[in-house]
Amino acid sequence: MADDYQPPALPSPFTHTKPAPILLAQGAEAHVYKTVSLDPSIPAALKIRPSKPYRHPILDRKLTRQRIIQEARCLVKLVREGVKVPAVLALDWEGQGGDEAGWGGAWLMMEWIEGPVVRVVLEKWEAWMKVNRSSLDATRISQEEARVRGLIRRMGSAIAGLHKAGVVHGDLTTSNLMLRTEQVEGETLSMDGEVVLIDFGLASQSTQDEDRAVDLYVLERAIGSTHPLSEPFFEELLIGYKEGNKGATSTLRRLEDVRLRGRKRSMLG
Amino acid sequence: MIAIGMEGSANKIAIGIMSHPEDGSPPQILSNVRHTYNSPPGEGFLPKDVARHHRTWVVKMVKDAMKEARLKVADVDCICFTKGPGMGAPLQSAVMAARMMSLLWNKPLVGVNHCVGHIEMGRLITGAENPVVLYVSGGNTQVIAYSAKRYRIFGETLDIAVGNCLDRFARTLFIPNDPFPGYNIEQLAKKGKRFVELPYIVKGMDCSFSGILAAVDALAVSLGLSGEEQARLDDERIEKEQGNEEQDPDAKPTRADLCFSLQETVYAMLVEITERAMAHVGSKQVLIVGGVGSNERLQQMMGIMARDRGGSVFATDERYCIDNGVMIAQAGLEAYKTGFRTPLKESTCTQRFRTDEVFVDWRD
Numbered sequence: 001m002a003d004d005y006q007p008p009a010l011p012s013p014f015t016h017t018k019p020a021p022i023l024l025a026q027g028a029e030a031h032v033y034k035t036v037s038l039d040p041s042i043p044a045a046l047k048i049r050p051s052k053p054y055r056h057p058i059l060d061r062k063l064t065r066q067r068i069i070q071e072a073r074c075l076v077k078l079v080r081e082g083v084k085v086p087a088v089l090a091l092d093w094e095g096q097g098g099d100e101a102g103w104g105g106a107w108l109m110m111e112w113i114e115g116p117v118v119r120v121v122l123e124k125w126e127a128w129m130k131v132n133r134s135s136l137d138a139t140r141i142s143q144e145e146a147r148v149r150g151l152i153r154r155m156g157s158a159i160a161g162l163h164k165a166g167v168v169h170g171d172l173t174t175s176n177l178m179l180r181t182e183q184v185e186g187e188t189l190s191m192d193g194e195v196v197l198i199d200f201g202l203a204s205q206s207t208q209d210e211d212r213a214v215d216l217y218v219l220e221r222a223i224g225s226t227h228p229l230s231e232p233f234f235e236e237l238l239i240g241y242k243e244g245n246k247g248a249t250s251t252l253r254r255l256e257d258v259r260l261r262g263r264k265r266s267m268l269g
Numbered sequence: 270m271i272a273i274g275m276e277g278s279a280n281k282i283a284i285g286i287m288s289h290p291e292d293g294s295p296p297q298i299l300s301n302v303r304h305t306y307n308s309p310p311g312e313g314f315l316p317k318d319v320a321r322h323h324r325t326w327v328v329k330m331v332k333d334a335m336k337e338a339r340l341k342v343a344d345v346d347c348i349c350f351t352k353g354p355g356m357g358a359p360l361q362s363a364v365m366a367a368r369m370m371s372l373l374w375n376k377p378l379v380g381v382n383h384c385v386g387h388i389e390m391g392r393l394i395t396g397a398e399n400p401v402v403l404y405v406s407g408g409n410t411q412v413i414a415y416s417a418k419r420y421r422i423f424g425e426t427l428d429i430a431v432g433n434c435l436d437r438f439a440r441t442l443f444i445p446n447d448p449f450p451g452y453n454i455e456q457l458a459k460k461g462k463r464f465v466e467l468p469y470i471v472k473g474m475d476c477s478f479s480g481i482l483a484a485v486d487a488l489a490v491s492l493g494l495s496g497e498e499q500a501r502l503d504d505e506r507i508e509k510e511q512g513n514e515e516q517d518p519d520a521k522p523t524r525a526d527l528c529f530s531l532q533e534t535v536y537a538m539l540v541e542i543t544e545r546a547m548a549h550v551g552s553k554q555v556l557i558v559g560g561v562g563s564n565e566r567l568q569q570m571m572g573i574m575a576r577d578r579g580g581s582v583f584a585t586d587e588r589y590c591i592d593n594g595v596m597i598a599q600a601g602l603e604a605y606k607t608g609f610r611t612p613l614k615e616s617t618c619t620q621r622f623r624t625d626e627v628f629v630d631w632r633d
Contacts (some may be wrong), residue, residue, distance in 0.1 A: 028580065
C-alpha cells in the first residue's frame, strides 16, 4: 500500500522549478520540500499545507488559512526579536493546484537550515548507548550523559528566548527542534551547534504562563514517549529555561499544575 | 488456557470467554455476551441504576457465556475482571461477582485495565502489529503509542471525553439512547448537509470538548431545537428536506445539520491529533478502539488520513469496539501468561487507573 503512495501535487509556482523540489518530510500537517529561492544556489525550505480531504471543506479552508498566516506572523516576529528560527521568504494562503476548483492548500517558503532534528540526534545516541553501554567505563558514560545534558539545556534556553519574545510554539517535540551544525558522518551525531526552532504551525502569540507551561509539558511528554533514555535529563531543560528567562518561576509553577492536571484526568469508564 | 473476562465499568455488563490454545494456534473467542442498561431519551445513566442492572444480570450473563462456550468450570484457568477506570458502583458490582466466582470455583483473579483491554482486543482482531491507537469512548479519549513496556498516552482530552460530548448533546436534542446515543447521532448526521461553524480546540496533542458542547448546546437552544416536542417537529422537517435534492444552504439549521457539524468538527480534531502522533512516532498504522470507534464517519475520515500518509486504518465493529468481556479476558490472559495474578486481598476496583500505569510485560 505504501508503494503506490503519491504525495499531493505541488502548487503552481513550483511545478516548473528546476531542479524539482525534493520531498523531505511528511509531517502531520504539512509536506516539507527542499527547493531553491530566486537563484539555484540559494536553498530554501518549502512548507506546503495540502488541503485535508478528510475535513469538511469549510473547516479545512478556515484552519489551513488561519494556521499558515499565524505561522508566518510568528516567524517574522521572532526573526525581528533575534530568536533562532528560519526567516520567511514567501507565502501564499490560497495556493493553486490540486483538483478542487484550484484549491491546493497553502504554502510558505523559508530560509534553509542545515542540520539534523534533535529527535534523530537523540535516537542515534540512544541506540548507540544501548549497544555500547556495557563496554563503557563510568567516566565515559558520564561524559556521554553530559553531552546530552548540554544539548537539552540549550534546548531549554532556546525555548526561553522564544517565550520571552511573546510566542508559544504549541507543538514542541524533538522533531521540531533542529541543530544547525556541520555533521561529520559517524555512529553518533555531534551535539554541538545552534538549536533552531522550526515548525510554527500551531504557534500563537501569547505571554500567558498557562500557554508557556503547556509548551514545556508537551515537550516533556514527547521526550518521555520517544526518548526514554534521555527522559531523566528533562530537568536540564528547565534549568536552561530558567537561565534564559527571568520570569520563568511563575511559568514553572504553572507547569506543576499542568502536570497534575494531565495526571489527574480521571478517565471514567 | 481459558479465561473468563468480566466487564462492568459503564452501562454494560459483559462476559467473554477467550481461549489461547497450548499448541500456539491463534486465540479463539468462545463466547461474547453483553447486556446494556439504557436510560430514557433526554437522560443519562445514573451509577446506582447501572449497578443494580449489573447485579441483576451478571449471573445470567455468566451462565449464558459458559453455555455458549460449552465449557465446564474445570476448563477455566482464570477469572479476569475490569479493575478500572470506570464508574465506581458498576465496577464494584462486577468485581464482587468476579471475587465470588473466584472463591466458589477456586480460580485465580486477574485485574485488568479497561483501556489496555480495548487495545489488546483491537490488536488481536485486526492483526495490527504496532499501531498508534486512538481510544475513544464515552469516558475516554486518548491517543496511545506503545513504547518500552508501556502504552504511552500521547494526547488526550483535557476535559470530557468525545463520547460524553456526543451523548450529552443527544440528550439536549432528545435523541434516543437505544442502542447507543452515538449511533443515533450518526444516523441523524447522515441527513445533515449545512455545516455550522463550531469551536475547534486542539492544544498541542491534546484536545478539549467541553467548550464545543457548550457552544452547540447553546446554539440548539437558540434555534429552538432542544426538548421533546421540538425533536418531533424537527424530525418532520428533516424528512421533508430529504425529499429535495437541493437544500437551501442558508436556511435555519436542523438537528441533523447540528449533529453533522458536531461530528465533522470533533472527528476532525481526533484525526488531527492521531495524525500528529503518527508523524511523531513514524507509524503508518492506526487502530481505533472504544465505543465511538464504531462510528463509520470517524473510520472513513481516519481512513482518508491514513491513505494520504501511505498507511492504513484498523477498526473493529461494535462487537469488539464497544465494551465487552472478551477484551478483558484477552488482556487478562496475556498478563496471566507472564505470571501476573491479583490476590483476593488486592482485588479492588478503582475509578482512576491510567493506561500508562500498566506494565505491559507481554510485549517486546
